[in-house]
Amino acid sequence: MVARTVLHDADITRALRRIAHEIVESRRGDGRLVLLGIPTRGTVLAERLYTLIEEFDPGIAEWGSLDVTMYRDDLARSATRMPAPTVIPGSGVDESIVVLVDDVLYSGRTIRAALDAIVDHGRPRAVRLAVLVDRGHRELPIRADFVGKNIPSATSERVSVRLIETDGVDEVTIEP
Amino acid sequence: MKHLLSTRDLDRATAVRILDLAEDMAHTADREVKKLPALRGRTVVNLFFEDSTRTRLSFESAAKRLSADVITFSAKGSSVSKGESLKDTAQTLAAMGADAIVVRHPDSGAAHQLAHAGWIDAAVLNAGDGTHEHPTQALLDAYTLRARHFGAHSRGRDLAGLRVAIVGDILHSRVARSNVWLLTALGAEVHLVAPRTLQPHGMQSWPVTVHEHLDDALSLALDAVMMLRIQTERMHAAFFPSAREYAREWGLTAERFARLGPDTMVMHPGPMNRGLEISSAAADSSRSTVLDQVTNGVSIRMAVLYLLAAGSSGEPA
Amino acid sequence: MTGLLIQGASLFGGHSADIRVRDGVIAAVGSLSPELGERTIDAAGLVAVPGLVDLHTHLREPGGEASETVLTGTRAAAAGGFTAVHAMANTSPVADTAGVVEQVQRLGERHGYATVRPIGAVTVGLEGRQLAEIGAMAHSSAAVRVFSDDGFCVHDPLLMRRALEYVATFGGVIAQHAQEPRLTEGAQMNESALSGELGLTGWPAVAEEAIIARDVLLAQHVGARLHVCHLSTAGSVEVVRWAKARGIHVTAEVTPHHLLLTEELARGYDPRFKVNPPLRRDDDVHALRQALADGTIDIVATDHAPHPDEAKQCTWAEAANGMVGLESALSVVQLAMVETGLLDWAGVARVLSTTPAAIGKLAGYDAPLEVGSAAHVTLVEPEARRTWSTEHLHGRSVNTPYTGRELPGRVVHTVHGGIVTVHDGVLGEAESIAALAKEALRG
Numbered sequence: 037m038v039a040r041t042v043l044h045d046a047d048i049t050r051a052l053r054r055i056a057h058e059i060v061e062s063r064r065g066d067g068r069l070v071l072l073g074i075p076t077r078g079t080v081l082a083e084r085l086y087t088l089i090e091e092f093d094p095g096i097a098e099w100g101s102l103d104v105t106m107y108r109d110d111l112a113r114s115a116t117r118m119p120a121p122t123v124i125p126g127s128g129v130d131e132s133i134v135v136l137v138d139d140v141l142y143s144g145r146t147i148r149a150a151l152d153a154i155v156d157h158g159r160p161r162a163v164r165l166a167v168l169v170d171r172g173h174r175e176l177p178i179r180a181d182f183v184g185k186n187i188p189s190a191t192s193e194r195v196s197v198r199l200i201e202t203d204g205v206d207e208v209t210i211e212p
Numbered sequence: 213m214k215h216l217l218s219t220r221d222l223d224r225a226t227a228v229r230i231l232d233l234a235e236d237m238a239h240t241a242d243r244e245v246k247k248l249p250a251l252r253g254r255t256v257v258n259l260f261f262e263d264s265t266r267t268r269l270s271f272e273s274a275a276k277r278l279s280a281d282v283i284t285f286s287a288k289g290s291s292v293s294k295g296e297s298l299k300d301t302a303q304t305l306a307a308m309g310a311d312a313i314v315v316r317h318p319d320s321g322a323a324h325q326l327a328h329a330g331w332i333d334a335a336v337l338n339a340g341d342g343t344h345e346h347p348t349q350a351l352l353d354a355y356t357l358r359a360r361h362f363g364a365h366s367r368g369r370d371l372a373g374l375r376v377a378i379v380g381d382i383l384h385s386r387v388a389r390s391n392v393w394l395l396t397a398l399g400a401e402v403h404l405v406a407p408r409t410l411q412p413h414g415m416q417s418w419p420v421t422v423h424e425h426l427d428d429a430l431s432l433a434l435d436a437v438m439m440l441r442i443q444t445e446r447m448h449a450a451f452f453p454s455a456r457e458y459a460r461e462w463g464l465t466a467e468r469f470a471r472l473g474p475d476t477m478v479m480h481p482g483p484m485n486r487g488l489e490i491s492s493a494a495a496d497s498s499r500s501t502v503l504d505q506v507t508n509g510v511s512i513r514m515a516v517l518y519l520l521a522a523g524s525s526g527e528p529a
Numbered sequence: 530m531t532g533l534l535i536q537g538a539s540l541f542g543g544h545s546a547d548i549r550v551r552d553g554v555i556a557a558v559g560s561l562s563p564e565l566g567e568r569t570i571d572a573a574g575l576v577a578v579p580g581l582v583d584l585h586t587h588l589r590e591p592g593g594e595a596s597e598t599v600l601t602g603t604r605a606a607a608a609g610g611f612t613a614v615h616a617m618a619n620t621s622p623v624a625d626t627a628g629v630v631e632q633v634q635r636l637g638e639r640h641g642y643a644t645v646r647p648i649g650a651v652t653v654g655l656e657g658r659q660l661a662e663i664g665a666m667a668h669s670s671a672a673v674r675v676f677s678d679d680g681f682c683v684h685d686p687l688l689m690r691r692a693l694e695y696v697a698t699f700g701g702v703i704a705q706h707a708q709e710p711r712l713t714e715g716a717q718m719n720e721s722a723l724s725g726e727l728g729l730t731g732w733p734a735v736a737e738e739a740i741i742a743r744d745v746l747l748a749q750h751v752g753a754r755l756h757v758c759h760l761s762t763a764g765s766v767e768v769v770r771w772a773k774a775r776g777i778h779v780t781a782e783v784t785p786h787h788l789l790l791t792e793e794l795a796r797g798y799d800p801r802f803k804v805n806p807p808l809r810r811d812d813d814v815h816a817l818r819q820a821l822a823d824g825t826i827d828i829v830a831t832d833h834a835p836h837p838d839e840a841k842q843c844t845w846a847e848a849a850n851g852m853v854g855l856e857s858a859l860s861v862v863q864l865a866m867v868e869t870g871l872l873d874w875a876g877v878a879r880v881l882s883t884t885p886a887a888i889g890k891l892a893g894y895d896a897p898l899e900v901g902s903a904a905h906v907t908l909v910e911p912e913a914r915r916t917w918s919t920e921h922l923h924g925r926s927v928n929t930p931y932t933g934r935e936l937p938g939r940v941v942h943t944v945h946g947g948i949v950t951v952h953d954g955v956l957g958e959a960e961s962i963a964a965l966a967k968e969a970l971r972g
């Protein structure tokens with residue numbers, strides 16, 4: 037099995053930097069940004085985006101983690117999944133611009149679950165979606181607002197995102 | 213986890229995972245919407261052959277917060293007719309599509325039989341069986357201990373180094389049994405205090421230190437003292453001579469409470485007999501965790517119900 | 530009645546011989562040739578022992594026909610190699626009058642699978658208050674010699690003393706179910722660290738030992754004979770050993786299950802393992818085996834206790850005490866005693882036939898497999914191995930504790946008073962056995 041690297045560490049850094057800028061630019065008025073990563077790697081990416089935004093526009097963003105396990109539509113179809121903690125910044129999500137952050141956008145079902153989860157925490161002014169990789173094959177009418185890289189793939193292929201914080205290396209690979 | 217029947221079946225890692233999950237569940241109480249959709253479309257049956265309003269409400273509340281459909285069968289009502297066997301009742305419930313059965317029964321082993329006799333397939337959660345076990349009570353006690361002791365830094369931790377005394381009617385207490393196995397699995401040091409008549413045969417072989425005099429145990433630096441409920445009918449079976457003597461020898465009187473360390477928690481599974489095993493001074497103090505225990509009970513039961521009923525099989529992914 | 534020739538059986542596991550049966554009696558033993566018209570049974574490779582005698586069987590009739598009847602119980606007995614059973618008195622109505630014991634005895638006689646010897650109640654209704662009509666039962670056509678309130682202990686010491694004295698008048702014996710009632714209130718299993726852990730109320734060994742100690746002293750004091758039912762603890766063995774050393778007339782029985790199973794089986798709360806007295810510790814099992822081997826315990830008795838499904842498909846506390854045991858008894862004794870080298874087949878014959886018959890004053894078993902004796906013969910294939918299942922049961926109830934266990938030995942043929950009740954492992958048809966029994970009775 038040969039894994040092909042489609043994003044190297046520098047590519048990832050560059051993509052996140054661009055996304056950080058796009059997020060800030062897309063902000064309308066004085067909206068408060070809340071970056072909510074979807075565990076596990078989405079949470080890591082949310083923190084990185086937050087750090088980048090702090091560098092050039094300090095104080096406008098907060099970050100946290102939004103676990104969607106309990107909202108998945110396939111819970112009863114698979115073995116019991118262990119949820120991860122949800123951490124919502126102290127000021128909450130009401131009237132904020134929530135940016136959901138995930139590593140890979142695929143069927144869209146995880147994001148559907150996240151949209152359900154977020155409304156249980158309050159009523160944001162808007163919800164946007166940032167992903168490092170969009171590999172296509174949507175099963176729901178969902179699209180990302182900010183994409184690091186579009187990687188067309190076959191459903192049989194496996195797209196893996198590895199990050200230093202969780203895997204010791206920054207890379208995105210695709211394997212047959 | 214396919215069933216939760218006994219805390220003996222829980223190793224340290226599993227127990228910590230349940231406590232952590234309960235912490236996540238507790239946080240949902242602070243949200244705008246307090247319900248989670250995890251058990252949507254699933255049916256949880258509360259099967260109570262023994263009356264216990266507080267435990268039943270706690271389980272109902274937990275199941276509802278997970279969006280399960282909840283059916284409660286109470287032996288005190290008309291639902292479970294006298295004389296109908298555990299087997300027949302369970303099979304009726306299974307036929308109604310129960311995914312999880314929460315069972316409380318006056319006979320030890322009833323939950324074990326529901327799970328293993330081959331009568332039904334549903335997940336079984338033991339909500340107290342005779343004088344055997346009451347695992348969710350022990351889990352909520354452990355949760356309470358951990359939360360009070362470590363506060364915001366609880367996640368991932370066990371109870372290593374904590375010293376807990378459990379006092380009273382160990383012989384008839386399912387709460388004591390479940391706590392002994394769970395707290396020791398979590399690394400706590402457990403001391404049991406009871407008159408000889410209320411010690412189970414062979415208790416010396418348990419992983420605990422046994423005391424016959426409460427003051428001996430209280431002289432240790434305890435992190436918590438857990439007072440067990442005394443059922444007054446025990447007096448008639450000559451386990452001890454009188455309520456007054458019991459209170460004097462093994463009750464947490466105001467004087468004994470005053471001698472406790474400033475950080476020693478006072479726990480009680482409820483309902484309390486004030487003036488018998490516990491004085492009002494102790495029960496109403498800020499060191500009493502009695503109300504925390506009630507709140508935490510819902511979170512623990514949410515965690516366990518999630519683990520038993522959310523997935524298609526009992527094994528965590 | 531045509532003759533029967535059993536060919537090439539190993540007598541008591543020793544030398545091989547042929548056994549000729551005529552008119553219900555052993556007519557010849559040795560190297561014999563078949564005679565014209567004689568039915569033959571090829572017993573090569575089989576061990577011949579005298580027909581087994583159970584001193585403790587619950588046949589449930591009258592009153593408990595949903596669990597067992599005299600017919601189904603004696604069919605189970607025959608399948609297990611038994612030719613005589615002693616039917617316990619705890620029926621409904623209780624066997625406390627001549628009428629009931631005569632009825633039970635007659636049913637056994639009519640069905641023909643095994644001799645049914647009724648046991649009479651010691652007290653009226655097993656209530657422990659007033660002596661039953663022991664004399665009437667002794668003088669009835671059932672000629673009762675064993676009296677027991679089994680299921681209950683005759684715990685009142687004065688009543689027990691009187692009972693011991695009174696039954697002696699009629700050459701009888703009291704078979705005591707030794708269980709101090711106050712010490713065993715609500716008891717569910719052996720009292721031990723395990724009962725404490727499982728939250729099941731303990732049945733302490735002392736509750737048995739204290740009664741046995743009291744009773745042997747009473748038996749000594751009044752000069753009467755005492756039989757101890759289902760002795761189950763190492764401490765009880767010590768008490769009986771002490772009593773025998775003092776010359777007290779006490780005999781004791783152990784059940785097959787107490788020779789094999791331990792309290793650990795309670796762990797799964799499966800009521801099939803609930804029995805009274807309860808399964809004990811490993812140490813007790815070993816003490817019981819040694820005591821049976823050295824004669825401190827005289828006999829094995831099944832305490833065959835059939836129960837309907839609903840009495841076992843329930844919680845442990847709700848479940849009835851007891852196990853069926855007639856079909857499995859010999860296999861369990863082979864496993865626990867023969868294969869451990871503690872008993873040979875002559876020893877098995879002693880503990881499962883000759884001695885129980887002697888305690889029950891049952892004629893026809895005192896000269897086993899000898900010419901002139903009643904033709905009660907059981908032929909066993911010791912090399913057989915069976916994974917036990919309810920298919921091996923022939924009574925009305927299936928509460929066996931051995932399902933799934935591999936047990937050695939198989940009863941191949943059973944001959945009761947010349948009637949072949951089991952041939953090649955197959956029970957004879959009820960009508961034909963009854964017809965043969967009727968014919969034999971007419972002589």
Ligand SMILES: [Zn+2]
Pocket residue numbers: 679680681706758759805806
């Ligand atoms: Zn008995």
